Amino acid sequence: xxxxxxxxxxxxxxxASGPRVKRVAFDTQGITAWDSGLVxxxxxxxxxNTQNQIETDQAGLPEGVRRLLALATAVPExxxxxKKVVRIPLLxxxxxxxxAAVEEAKGMLAFLGEALLTFLTFLRGKARFRRSDLFxxxxxxxxxxxxxxxxxxxxxxxxxxxxxGIQLRQFxxxxxxxxxxxxxxxxxxxxxxxxxxxxxxxxxxxxxxxxTMQVNEEIDALKVLGLSPMEFxxxxxxxxxxxxxxxxxxxxDLVSILGGLVVAQGFGISATEYVIxxxxxxxxxxxxxxxxxxxVFGVIVAISGCLRGIQCGxxxxxxxxxxxxAVVMSIVLIITLDGIFAVVTDAIGI
Amino acid sequence: xxxxxxxITVQNVTMAYGDFVIQRDLNFSVKAAEIFIIMGGSGxxxxxxxxxxxxLKAPARGDVLFDGxxxxxxxxxxxxxxxxxxGVCYQSGALWSSMTLAExxxxxxxxxxxxxxxxxxxxASLKLALVGLAGFEDYYPSEISGGxxxxxxxxxxxxxxxxxxxxxxxxxxxxxxxxKLLDDLILELRDSLGATVVVVTHELASxxxxxxxxxxxxxxxxxxxxxxxxxxxxDQSANPKIRTFLTRGEFASATKG
Numbered sequence: 001x002x003x004x005x006x007x008x009x010x011x012x013x014x015x016a017s018g019p020r021v022k023r024v025a026f027d028t029q030g031i032t033a034w035d036s037g038l039v040x041x042x043x044x045x046x047x048x049n050t051q052n053q054i055e056t057d058q059a060g061l062p063e064g065v066r067r068l069l070a071l072a073t074a075v076p077e078x079x080x081x082x083k084k085v086v087r088i089p090l091l092x093x094x095x096x097x098x099x100a101a102v103e104e105a106k107g108m109l110a111f112l113g114e115a116l117l118t119f120l121t122f123l124r125g126k127a128r129f130r131r132s133d134l135f136x137x138x139x140x141x142x143x144x145x146x147x148x149x150x151x152x153x154x155x156x157x158x159x160x161x162x163x164x165g166i167q168l169r170q171f172x173x174x175x176x177x178x179x180x181x182x183x184x185x186x187x188x189x190x191x192x193x194x195x196x197x198x199x200x201x202x203x204x205x206x207x208x209x210x211x212t213m214q215v216n217e218e219i220d221a222l223k224v225l226g227l228s229p230m231e232f233x234x235x236x237x238x239x240x241x242x243x244x245x246x247x248x249x250x251x252x253d254l255v256s257i258l259g260g261l262v263v264a265q266g267f268g269i270s271a272t273e274y275v276i277x278x279x280x281x282x283x284x285x286x287x288x289x290x291x292x293x294x295x296v297f298g299v300i301v302a303i304s305g306c307l308r309g310i311q312c313g314x315x316x317x318x319x320x321x322x323x324x325x326a327v328v329m330s331i332v333l334i335i336t337l338d339g340i341f342a343v344v345t346d347a348i349g350i
Numbered sequence: 351x352x353x354x355x356x357x358i359t360v361q362n363v364t365m366a367y368g369d370f371v372i373q374r375d376l377n378f379s380v381k382a383a384e385i386f387i388i389m390g391g392s393g394x395x396x397x398x399x400x401x402x403x404x405x406l407k408a409p410a411r412g413d414v415l416f417d418g419x420x421x422x423x424x425x426x427x428x429x430x431x432x433x434x435x436x437g438v439c440y441q442s443g444a445l446w447s448s449m450t451l452a453e454x455x456x457x458x459x460x461x462x463x464x465x466x467x468x469x470x471x472x473x474a475s476l477k478l479a480l481v482g483l484a485g486f487e488d489y490y491p492s493e494i495s496g497g498x499x500x501x502x503x504x505x506x507x508x509x510x511x512x513x514x515x516x517x518x519x520x521x522x523x524x525x526x527x528x529x530k531l532l533d534d535l536i537l538e539l540r541d542s543l544g545a546t547v548v549v550v551t552h553e554l555a556s557x558x559x560x561x562x563x564x565x566x567x568x569x570x571x572x573x574x575x576x577x578x579x580x581x582x583x584x585d586q587s588a589n590p591k592i593r594t595f596l597t598r599g600e601f602a603s604a605t606k607g
Contacts, residue, residue: 128461213446213447217441218444220440220444223405224404224406224433225433226433226434
């Protein structure tokens with residue numbers, strides 16, 4: 001069987017070309033050993049012969065082969081069991097895809113609505129979840145993320161200052177690197193970068209955790225007990241991220257300004273000058289806008305992760321798909337909302 | 351002996367996923383302190399029917415009544431009250447993997463009673479001892495074997511002293527001795543607590559060992575074929591499918607000749 005299966009087409013051709021064949025028999029005297037390759041070959045011949053109403057004489061075959069053939073043909077193929085390969089036209093696929101996308105958007109809105117209601121229940125003090133879970137998630141999503149947030153914010157601040165500084169040097173305006181890094185990070189980059197880090201780190205983790213719980217029927221067990229998965233699983237995750245995102249973003253702001261400072265020194269700006277210029281450029285409302293955005297992004301990451309986790313199918317593949325989808329959804333929503341915020345804050349004048 | 355009121359009544363229930371019907375026109379009832387088996391060939395929808403009884407999947411048609419009260423159409427608070435009276439044991443245990451065994455058993459107690467944490471731990475220890483796992487309170491589900499996980503599942507189902515218990519394939523994956531021990535436990539629960547027990551299974555030894563009554567579901571006709579005591583069905587049923595199933599094929603081979 002290792003190399004090749006014997007070809008049944010040769011037999012087919014011989015049977016078709018010659019005069020009307022009534023019976024096919026086998027001479028297996030020369031066989032020293034056989035495996036499933038032989039059985040497969042014989043099965044095909046058997047099927048052909050049945051179709052063409054030719055008798056198959058199995059007498060010359062080894063007994064083991066005859067018994068396997070009998071076993072393979074004992075249970076007839078269940079009608080309608082074989083999956084048919086259907087080619088769906090492009091237009092139909094586009095239509096189905098659109099309908100599916102609309103259903104998904106509705107599903108997301110419904111989930112968001114439920115999450116909001118659960119939050120209101122929490123404010124009334126009636127939500128049922130474990131405090132220890134909340135603290136654990138806070139630690140995992142907040143404290144444990146400091147390392148990567150430090151690294152990325154520092155480098156982004158550095159890069160921003162460097163790129164900006166080189167251009168500004170042409171106008172002897174290097175000092176405005178402080179404005180660039182300060183405003184750029186605090187208003188836009190820090191919330192976005194932190195949001196994306198959280199999406200990849202924490203959003204994926206939520207989706208995988210809840211997806212696996214779904215596969216193991218753990219969420220069903222909660223429901224039957226009368227505990228709402230929204231209150232017990234989603235609420236602590238949402239609360240944790242709404243608390244941690246602004247704090248991490250604030251930390252990212254400071255670290256990135258530090259990164260800018262390092263580069264500014266290279267452009268001949270002293271630390272004092274840099275800090276004073278930053279303080280002049282950045283107003284309280286800039287900070288407020290940045291932190292508000294980060295809180296919203298936190299909600300997005302939590303909702304995306306939890307939604308995909310709970311919607312997860314019951315297989316390992318489904319858990320993988322849920323994680324990917326959660327991360328992509330978070331990132332797309334973060335960037336889209338950031339665009340909307342930019343327009344709105346500009347219109348309002350903050 | 352007086353006729354006990356039916357604790358659970360299933361009336362004209364049809365279970366379906368969208369248009370795809372799993373089982374239709376199911377009518378049976380479970381009496382108080384009875385051990386009732388839902389059985390049938392693989393893929394007949396036994397677990398789906400059980401999901402209708404425990405509140406996980408609404409029937410496409412028909413009603414489920416607990417002590418005469420409609421379960422699926424009840425007010426949320428009434429529905430919650432009814433659900434709290436039953437305990438469910440899942441096929442794979444379905445223990446919450448991020449909690450210790452004691453926390454798993456004690457979760458319901460923490461949410462629905464005003465007992466102190468120490469008292470909850472004592473009760474959890476008792477339930478674990480009842481299933482032979484005293485001392486394992488601080489282990490995590492991933493640290494114990496599959497058979498032990500199932501037993502913890504039973505302990506968890508017993509946490510709130512339920513009067514109706516549901517078991518989904520309790521013998522799946524258990525060796526014959528463990529399976530017998532679990533059957534003995536089920537009988538003990540019925541005898542000492544007066545619990546009504548519904549078991550989804552196709553394990554013949556358990557069925558004949560513990561069942562008082564049963565319903566037989568057929569995957570081909572997608573409906574129930576008979577209701578009654580399994581031993582009676584095995585010996586006297588008019589339907590050859592049932593007798594073949596309950597004799598592990600012997601009936602079919604005996605009548606072939």
